[in-house]
Amino acid sequence: MDLTLKQLREELKYDKTNKCVQCGYCIPVCPTYTTFKKETHSPRGRINLVKMVGEGRISELSVLEESFDLCLGCRACESACPTGVEYGSILESVRFALEKRKSPFVLKRLLQKVILRKVVPSRKIMNLTGHTFWLYEKTKLQKAVRFSGIKKVIPNKMGTFESVIPESVPPKERRNLSKGISTKKEAKYTVAFFVGCVMDAMFHRINQLSIKLLSEVGCNVIVVQNQTCCGALHAHAGDIYEARRLAKENISAFEQINADFIVNNAGGCGAMLYEYGHLLEDDHEWAERASNFSNKSRDISQIIFACGGLPKSAFRNNERITYQPSCHMINVQKVKNEPIELIKAIPGINFIEMEQADSCCGSAGIYNIVNYEASMQILDEKMKHTKATEATTIITTNPGCLLQMKIGIEREGFSQSMRALHLIEYLAEVYGISKI
Template identity: 35%
Template sequence: MVLLPNSTAPCALPDSPLAAAKPGIDACVHCGFCLQACPTYVNLEDENDSPRGRILLMRSVLEGTLPADDADVRTHIDRCLGCRACETACPSGVPYGHMLEAMRATLYTRQPPPLVARVILAVFARRALLSLALLGARVLRATRLPRLLSRLPGRMGFAFAMLASTEAPLRGRRWTPRGTGARGTATLLEGCVMRGLFRHTNAATKRVLRENDYALADTRGQACCGALHAHAGDLDAARALARANVAAFERSSAEWIVVNSAGCGAMMKEYGELLADDPAWSARARAVAERVRDVSELLVAAGPRPTGGPVLLRSNGGGTSAPLRVTYDAPCHLLHAQRVSLPPLQVLGAVRGVDLVALTDSDQCCGSAGIYNLVEPDTSDAVLAPKLAHIAATGAALVATGNPGCLMQLGAGLRRAGAHARVLHPVDLLDAAYASGERAAPA
């Protein structure tokens, strides 16, 4: 046994990832300001499912008063969404997200995650296998069967509804951006799910950036960002993927690495911390991380240029008479992890003919949380239910959010609830409005 720094308690797990998170555990003063921000505490009403309770569990495991293979500890840590709303609420600056990753990495070396999680993580770590799986998903989506099968009960039906919700909700029309490229060059993290199932959003991202005077460059050799692996406690796999991306983006001379998936952007902005203990990679990782921007940040730096004209919805078979009611749900990893709050709203505000209505508790998690909705379905549903009720109260036809997991979770929830509202990425709406051909003249 070794003594913990700042504590007389012995450390039961020296050299574990959790031991490295000890300063964060010590920073918690148990004030409870984070409790009402925590979706699992609010929905389950158990202190063990709160940030404060989970930090106490981390301390207990670290000091050896609870064993690392304790089933209850595992349950409460597994139930954490990793949404990091507690970080935003915490006045003491407790870095909860990193502590959670360290706790999971420590627990999962003793008892691996469930089989479904291991399979998903293994597929995401292998580019060829993932491409094949996503190709299969696209073929299935093209048959329109997922729309029908989304009515099946249980998780199977929900999974089909998630796939059905990846269809582009807006009518595509070819248009050519007229930007100058004078703002500099950006290169897009293509992403795994974004490249596989949201190709329309990746294409829209490139078009709207060009329209706003950015030049675009491709980067070859990109890998999965590693966020799913880090959040699940597989830090070795996350670091291997991060190294691959650092090496790939170092080869690009683009000033900015633009990301349109909040979870991937948060991960890439934290590559420096992820590889901090690797002398060969830490400085390189920090340099790449400093170039990462969410697409909304780059667009707002350029305005973005205002738009005009009607936006056409697939679901109503044609045009809508303005104003089109739209609401915005903030992805946790954009709001709480990256602290990017206003830029997505400013992007939506640039779309003329849109009535942007506020969504109650838009800062609360939707229950997607990577693969959480597949491995913790009951808690995920409990977190999603109030979100769907708040969306229904807005009367919005479109819900905008900038993360593939949130797009699929909200899309599936709305579809299975029989709601008419559809989900889309903010850049999809901006792109459709530019495509209307009624772009306002530059100021």
């Protein structure tokens, strides 16, 4: 084997493909395969493409691009795989290899790099983004856009996302995010709260409610001030260097706090925090620190459930509820039962589990922006199962899933009879807990 091929094998994590026994258990759980019915758009097909490149049977790495670009990265294949293929690691390596071979001077790539490296990690700029959304709403520009017909002439996906922009908070309220809160009850845990970038900019109230709920169940909550973006969007885009830099920044920040757990309220962020140990496993200086960080990482539903849940709420009069899990919560963090148990504990609700609940909704980070048409096809399939439940409320645990399900409701014309809420919003609503 020549040196170039050996290096390519190492770069693509070729050895990890050898665990695949071609059984096909991954095929029926893969959203892109079930949507497009192409073997190359399945986990098995993608692994075989990597094998062919690593064995010199395919000489152009660009052959991998379409197949891996269309992958949602939902990792459902890992949950289905009987031999433990580390598909996420292979996916990450291929995207990194493809990314570093692309020209850095293409306008679209330059813009993406600026957004991911300069905008998203900056708390100051993300706060400014939140202020901009608030101005857009409060100056009535939003109403003008929605009722003027402008949305009919702008690109379809821009109009789609505009229709589901969440309600913003005033700049004063945004500045007043608590640095922490002590429980008034007997303290069960001290937790460090991860605010996130998109969560803090667009879903600031959910962060406020999260802190309040954690306090209500017996947690002392600390909000680490110099934390940054988790790096998930960067890893998905193949920018591993930046993902590692952000991971190190967060590890350094949270190491200053003596907390029992590091708590997040976003499935995608949580998966990334959970995988810092993997991300930095080859870095001798950071590997142990990263592993310690990941071992402390928890989704908020795990902590609320571990604390015994919330006190009994008012009766909900047979309200029909269904739950759309975050792929990264169930397939990476392996958190499945806690959110459902918290929902089922609410008196009077009628919980209806949707068919194929664990299948991806098509959001997948920024997948629904860069692969809009494919994302909408996957969403339409998800909405068939959602409609069948006849639920009036869809609960989810990730900001991307939340927006995607709101889009689904709009596309189906159900905005008057169905709503989508984050689990934290719903728990705060039924237990009568206001924001801080």
